[in-house]
Amino acid sequence: MKPINRVKKGAMTMPTICETLTHDLPYLKRYEVTIHEGDTQVCEGAIRFVYTRYGDDFIKTMTVSGVATPLEHRRHGYVRQLFDRFYQLAEENGAVVSLLHPFSFSYYRKFGYGKVADHLIARCPIRLIDFVPRCCELVKYTGTEQQLQDLIHIYNTFSANRQLMLRRFDNTYFAKYDTYIRYEDGQPVGYIAYTAQKTLYINHYEDGLLSVKELAYTSPSAMKALLGFIRMYEGELDDVEFANLAMCPEVERALQHYTHTRYQILPDIMARILDTKKLLEAHRYPDQPGTFRIRITDTLPTVDGAFEVHYGGGSVQVERLADDAPVDMIADAGEMARLLYGYDAVTAREAAYSDAITVCGNADDFFRAFPKAVGGMYEHF
DSSP states (O other): OEEEEOOEETTEEOOEEEEEEEEEETTEEEEEEEEEETTEEEEEEEEEEEEEEETTEEEEEEEEEEEEOOGGGOSSSHHHHHHHHHHHHHHHHTOOEEEEOOSOHHHHHTTTOEEEEEEEEEEEEGGGOOSSOOOOOEEEOOOOHHHHHHHHHHHHHHTTTSBTOBOOOSSTTTTSSEEEEEEETTEEEEEEEEEEEEEEETTEEEEEEEEEEEEEESSHHHHHHHHHHHHTTBTTBSEEEESOOTTOHHHHHHOOOGGGOEEEEEEEEEEEESOHHHHHHHSOOOSSOEEEEEEEEOSSTTTOEEEEEEEETTEEEEEEEOTTOOOSEEEEHHHHHHHHTTOSOOOHHHHTTOTTEEEOSOOHHHHHHSOOOOBOOSOOO
């Protein structure tokens, strides 16, 4: 454990912040950070530096988890100190954004986070997936190196332009469930990961449920084959539940029996901008040229400020402006994260209803550049 600071003033001792580097890999770095008053731990949290999707590329991301303060030590500003250290580590490691699953959205809005994804659960009888033929031509994942590389290829191809999805390198997630791979012409094109359960009642099984944890596909035919594989359980299990379709609008669109399908939407992921210029540069803009000026209000100097963006023809130029430069729109960091990730289909007219956004010029080129996007994550960090 590495102590970060210990400051004494007379007989008073300021809190000590300690950090432990638990993982240091090319694609994953993890820290556990704690705050102590003397010998008493008063706050803790963990961060990971990973890569997540932003458009068709990956950006370095700091995920936050396990933030906790014992009841008797709350309301002393320890969480704020913890996040200040998180932000320092983020800058040292070159992170562009931070993500977390909040226990309270209003609480983390105070730290500059904004909602960028929901969790969509859908459940229906398996017999109602009758719009595709049954398909059993899938191969069970048994853990071979070639199969693992096929799964990684499918997943990383599928994740392109699906915001927030974690870049995968290894077997961490693929080995958690029953996983089957779809091949077409010898090439890996899709996979399904799931669990199956049913209850023994006297002398027969009831309440059979197929819980689809992950779907990934690279073509319409691959998606239909995966849905056809689900139909192979018809007669053995009753229902299929898709654990999260936020990243799979193609599947949600395919489910035709809407009155027999139950949906549940849960607020899921918040994002915090850590470097505005880098995030604006990472976005994939329309080919049609456009220019906009925005100002973000925030406590972090790498986020706060005015920026001018010129885009078009596959290129983008981002320039930081003087603090008093005229702009088309002003927003705080949380609302700007929501806009830049395309959580909503927003125009200047809808944006005017938000107290955290001020449209003060022609911002049409901005809203054209950031339409509603697909986003979410299978993992829970």
